[in-house]
Amino acid sequence: MRVFFLAAAVLAAFPVAAQDIQGRNLAAACAICHGTDGRVPAGAPVIPLAGLPRDHIATQMRAFRDGKRPATVMHQIAKGYTDPQIDALATWFAAQKR
């Protein structure tokens, strides 16, 4: 138990690991429409990304990018992202609390 609490304290002091910083930084740009950490108020016309399954986010981003899912704006935004970037974004949003 003491070990657990110690680990929790360390995590709180260093909340983000290096690979998460990449996802965090990429995701921050999405917040202007999708909300801080992917959380939007109920009833908003955009999808709340926080806590969505990782594979779902990544699949939809690729579908937007490759023109397989129609959109007003996401088809144009998604073309700015590589596969590894999409995976990092999806991993990060999936890990956020709804």
Next chain:
Amino acid sequence: MKRRDFLKLAAAVSVAGCATAVPSKARVVVIGGGFGGATAAKYIRLWDPSIDVVLVERESSFTSCPISNLVLGGFSSMQEITTGYEGLRRHGVQVVRDNAVAVDAAKKTVRLARGGDIAYERLIVSPGIDFNFGEVQGFEAAMNAGRVLHAWKAGAQTVELRRQLEQMRDGGVYILSIPLAPYRCPPGPYERASMVAAYFKQAKPRSKVLVLDANPDVTSKAGLFKAAWKDLYPGILEYRGNAKAIGVDAASMTVKLEVEDVKGDVLNVVPPHRAGDIALNAGLITTNNRWCDIDWRTMESKKVPGIHVLGDATLSAPGMPKSGSMANNHAKIAAAAIIEQLKGRAAVPLQIINTCYSFVSQKEAIRVSSVHQWDAGQGTLIAVKGSGGISAARSETEGTFAWNWARTIWADSLA
């Protein structure tokens, strides 16, 4: 040795000498609580709560320029575009209502008009714009007399311009004068012309909107704006390019162009701008006596180390507009970089997104978007090839997303 330096040294010694002492917190001071400064203050606290953040802001609340054109059209209210700073306080940001008047980069202090000096480890300057009034002869006096307004900073002038439009007789002429690019919010003037035209169409159908643009043509979303004007406001909205205002005369309500004088009933003249006053006072302006060049990996000034400049005040990267979306994203670049710098680590460049919506009628909007990434070869942020674009057509759907963008970016920046 000054007392403050002595105390700083004493604190450093106590930390070095005793492992159990709580280290003194690093302090970041942010000047300006707009889209750039507010977002930077929030995100530094969000991403590293061990850093002290002090935000210096003149006003008691934030008034958004985006959506303020809808206030002019009568389709939104000042209350709707105003957000308080309580949200930032909840993130642990110390919000100080004061005016930053000078920066001493060697001593790392900011001078406040009322509150004395405040020390920083890193400084963020997000001052927005101020105007080169001298380039439009007679403007400043006419503005101070309340006769000719810019309303290019949302607030008291927005309210007053709306009042002027309401009081104008049916059959009157509203003139909007646009400065040469670069200026704050490239599509903003064309949205404003659309909103005033929508109001006239509804309430004063014999009135005219006359757009006098110093630029040769509409600088943003030109095809979409022109289609909307042709379809929605024929006989109401007239656009003239290459029509640069060089003076105003409030007595005769005249805008003086280089080759002719044009009379109107409501004159809305937007003078050319530059980085806000504190950027000028702090010696951060590098280019054309107007803008602040920065390192796009960190937003740090290329002239004064330790100071990061955000938003409209920056010398824009290629293809990057002076927009609220960009200022909000600049803030995230700076927040991430400062957190790394304070730990003695190198900053990692961020990839950022611009999205700008413009209303062309009460409910229909158009949009432009772009994705920008660091290019080491060119040493700047560039648009990612193949990404970005504009709306297929104006639509109420885009209008719905425009309102979502506004409410979401206000919350992302301030809540």
